[in-house]
Amino acid sequence: MDSFDIPKQADDLFCFGVYTASHAINRAYSPHLKKLGLTYPQYITLTLLWERDGQKINTLAQKLEMETSTLTPLVKRLENLGHVTRSRSQTDGRAVEVFLTEQGVALKHKAPEITSCMSEQTGLDKSELQKLQTLLFRLRDGLNGGR
């Protein structure tokens, strides 16, 4: 019978938790990001570039679990905002590399305050957030499983 103990209530669906949590996160970030004139996906994309500048569209898309058809226009908006530039790779004419402008680099200094503010707001301590991260990554990797 235990094998039929499948969650039937929406509150028990693991997917429901991620779905609603992502909405809540978006909403909580919103006031901070509005001051910077950024959306949440734009901000997340910039964090990847702050770690390593000059990444290809494809690389960024994989890290974000996102299709290039989503990322291309997003990066163009970041370009219009003056935070990044896009240029064809010298070694591979198909690939487009994304580079931070000075303005884009400067934004990096605003991030730590936002992050710490958000972390605090969750009400979870550091070890719990770490545990959550680990479970989420294992879940994600499991779902990607066969590639």
Add this chain to the structure above:
Amino acid sequence: MDSFDIPKQADDLFCFGVYTASHAINRAYSPHLKKLGLTYPQYITLTLLWERDGQKINTLAQKLEMETSTLTPLVKRLENLGHVTRSRSQTDGRAVEVFLTEQGVALKHKAPEITSCMSEQTGLDKSELQKLQTLLFRLRDGLNGGR
């Protein structure tokens, strides 16, 4: 110094885990839902109605952490698909109540198989999924904090 031990790598940002996991979940559900002709948000909305029929737009939106401006057109699509009907409340002419059609009720029987399939695919056992759920709900509630 520990107070400055703020995550600086995107992989350490708790928000990053939820963001990418939600994309992965969406993608994993996609093939199952395509057979039913549903999107993921539509499916999640139906699960709420399977628990309790005849809920108001407002109630559903709160449970989904979603604005009514998002839910209204979504529910209209479910109506066009023949899964639900919308009707003004008898007692409150402002409110719209959403009811499952026979067709909508029938879909419920397909859900357990999808759920169990997805749960298995995550690679996490039941207690880990439970732990994940708990952390996500605490995070969500913490972020909603002052409201």
Add this chain to the structure above:
DNA sequence: TCCATTTATATCGTGCGCGACCTAAAATGC
């Protein structure tokens, strides 16, 4: 009763997100 305020939903504009399709550049095979 009447009118101001609040509440529930709907509408609109912008950006995210995906699948389907297109183009060009690179890699492969003969």
Add this chain to the structure above:
DNA sequence: GCATTTTAGGTCGCGCACGATATAAATGGA
């Protein structure tokens, strides 16, 4: 070297998601 295939981005259409705004119904005083 040239034809075929694969890969990287880009474009398009549809649906999700939110904030701003609108409108109608309910509420609450004076």
